Amino acid sequence: MLGIKESLVKYVFQPQPAASSAPDGTPKAPPKLGTSYTPRGPFERPDGKMVFLVFGRTGWLGGELGQMLTDSGHKFEYSKCRLHDRAGIEAEIEALQPTHILSAAGVTGRPNVDWCEFNQVKTLQTNILGVLNLADICEGRGIHFTNFATGCIFEYDDAHKLGSGVGFTEEDKANFDGSFYSKTKGFVEDMLRSYNHTLTLRVRMPIGADLEFGRNFLYKISHYAKIVDIPNSMTVLPEMMPISLEMAKRRLTGIYNFTNPGVVSHNECMEMYKKYYKPDHTWTNFTLEEQDKILSAKRSNNELDCTKLQKEFPEMLGIKESLLKYVFEPNAKAQGIAAE
Numbered sequence: 001m002l003g004i005k006e007s008l009v010k011y012v013f014q015p016q017p018a019a020s021s022a023p024d025g026t027p028k029a030p031p032k033l034g035t036s037y038t039p040r041g042p043f044e045r046p047d048g049k050m051v052f053l054v055f056g057r058t059g060w061l062g063g064e065l066g067q068m069l070t071d072s073g074h075k076f077e078y079s080k081c082r083l084h085d086r087a088g089i090e091a092e093i094e095a096l097q098p099t100h101i102l103s104a105a106g107v108t109g110r111p112n113v114d115w116c117e118f119n120q121v122k123t124l125q126t127n128i129l130g131v132l133n134l135a136d137i138c139e140g141r142g143i144h145f146t147n148f149a150t151g152c153i154f155e156y157d158d159a160h161k162l163g164s165g166v167g168f169t170e171e172d173k174a175n176f177d178g179s180f181y182s183k184t185k186g187f188v189e190d191m192l193r194s195y196n197h198t199l200t201l202r203v204r205m206p207i208g209a210d211l212e213f214g215r216n217f218l219y220k221i222s223h224y225a226k227i228v229d230i231p232n233s234m235t236v237l238p239e240m241m242p243i244s245l246e247m248a249k250r251r252l253t254g255i256y257n258f259t260n261p262g263v264v265s266h267n268e269c270m271e272m273y274k275k276y277y278k279p280d281h282t283w284t285n286f287t288l289e290e291q292d293k294i295l296s297a298k299r300s301n302n303e304l305d306c307t308k309l310q311k312e313f314p315e316m317l318g319i320k321e322s323l324l325k326y327v328f329e330p331n332a333k334a335q336g337i338a339a340e
């Protein structure tokens with residue numbers, strides 16, 4: 001093997017055989033890299049309508065998207081393709097001519113993200129290759145792409161101390177890779193910054209109004225034997241999902257922290273749960289270190305700065321107000337519990 005300088009002289013700076021030029025000396029065309037790396041302007045349908053292609057039909061957020069689009073009278077279809085099936089997705093797009101793609105497709109792990117530790121290839125095929133494939137297809141066609149991503153790519157650090165009120169902004173890059181799930185999400189988020197038609201929504205600890213639904217963060221922490229007590233940014237879905245649709249319609253792009261402003265701790269959540277939903281509810285706390293011992297992967301705890309989203313949606317409620325309005329008050333009312 002040659003030293004670096006000898007190798008440069010031999011293979012780079014010495015005249016090469018005519019591999020990069022035709023016999024008449026004209027340069028050959030560059031290798032074909034693909035069809036979609038030239039950015040296009042926004043795709044408009046001739047009828048001027050907005051049409052949505054949605055990924056994640058069988059999932060929680062994907063189901064919410066379909067319900068919301070149905071309720072609001074938008075034209076949409078669910079994709080039948082896997083995220084990395086480029087030809088299949090292109091064919092669906094040709095048939096539907098969507099102006100927007102909404103994707104809540106992702107590998108999240110069952111029963112929880114620990115699954116991703118032991119299924120790393122499957123996880124990255126969807127969360128990295130699949131998501132980039134979709135973003136790339138949209139880039140080539142000028143279709144607006146909303147990706148329901150995660151804010152679980154950060155952990156409190158010296159510049160963003162727990163309780164300081166200083167949250168991570170959209171400019172910050174992931175600082176948490178304690179789980180393989182978060183590692184894939186942080187990696188792909190940074191890559192997505194380069195695409196011009198992609199909107200990345202950093203969802204965290206989603207909370208719906210159905211407190212008996214097993215994926216709901218409040219259901220989970222009300223059923224665990226022990227819980228930590230750490231303030232976090234969270235996403236109240238009944239308020240935020242309509243905001244996500246509006247963001248897509250406004251064709252916003254780039255990264256947005258997609259949580260309600262402020263933080264709420266596990267114990268504060270459980271205090272509200274007890275007051276407005278199950279008066280006899282009790283819970284037991286343990287420390288982060290004790291929690292780490294029973295999990296295969298670490299969990300992220302952080303505060304996200306919502307200033308950017310608040311500029312677009314100044315009416316958005318703070319996390320505790322949103323929890324009360326969209327989750328606890330309707331549940332208290334349904335059960336006849338007086339909620340003062």
Ligand SMILES: NC(=O)c1ccc[n+]([C@@H]2O[C@H](COP(=O)([O-])OP(=O)(O)OC[C@H]3O[C@@H](n4cnc5c(N)ncnc54)[C@H](OP(=O)(O)O)[C@@H]3O)[C@@H](O)[C@H]2O)c1
Pocket residue numbers: 055056057058059060061062081082083084104105106107108109125126130148149150151152203204205206215
């Ligand atoms: N739930 C949370 O706590 C949470 C928190 C923050 C962020 N998020 C993010 O929000 C998004 C949606 O979350 P969710 O809770 O609704 O997830 P979910 O309930 O686990 O649903 C995931 C969906 O993705 C689909 N999917 C997985 N791999 C796919 C692939 N290769 N091609 C096409 N579809 C694929 C699944 O379809 P199949 O059933 O056909 O595989 C399913 O419909 C995810 O990106 C997740 O990371 C979720």
